[in-house]
Amino acid sequence: MNIVILLGAPGSGKGTVAGFLAAGDGSLKHVSSGDLLRGAVAQGTDAGREAKAYMESGRLVPDALIATMIKDVVAATTGDETMLLDGFPRNLAQAKILDGMGAPLKKAVLIDVPDSIIQDRIAGRRTCPQCKAGYHVKNLPPKREGVCDKCGAQLVVRKDDNPETVADRLKIYHAETEPLIEYYRSRGLLATVDGTTGVENVAVAFKSAIA
Secondary structure, three states, X not given: OEEEEEEOOOOOOHHHHHHHHHHHOOOEEEEEHHHHHHXXXXXXXXXHHHHHHHHHOOOOOXXXXXXXXXXXXXXXXXXXXEEEEEOOOOOHHHHHHHHHHXXXXXXXXXXEOOHHHHHHHHHOEEEOOOOOOEEEOOOEOOOEOOEOOOOOOEOEOOHHHOHHHHHHHHHHHHHHHOHHHHHHHOOOOEEEXXXXXXXXXXXXXXXXXXX
């Protein structure tokens, strides 16, 4: 098992690209820390209740809380799979926790997108409250406006996708997560991909970067 870390600001397309790649290649496993946390919130677990207040206000979930969930997923991943780790680590402390897990780190890939484009992207995001499928009013619209293609539920705007929360999330990203770029560059593990060229083009560049 190898780990590839996805770096990039909220809304840079990490999850979309990872999901696209994982759907087409059985050797790739997309692990989103956000999905893990939202699942815990929906299930009403102790961890979910603790995480809910952080997520809805745009603050980072405490390192120990998310690290516990990630450790369980890493421990359960075997064979020749490559894990696309999306949303963890978010800071240097989490990077050190990941290092301590002992799983082989193959690459850290930065999906690079300017803040102005990110803000526009997030403003158009829509999510299915039932099956959690994601859409975008411009870039990935559902077949019927406002309705999930998969289960027919009415799409919603997540609370952490409103403009004020997005601005706060970007500030946190620049302060907390950007230092990881230099951390992995200094170890010879960083690759950078232009995230403004469309999902399929980004996916091709991503696969080339981790080959």
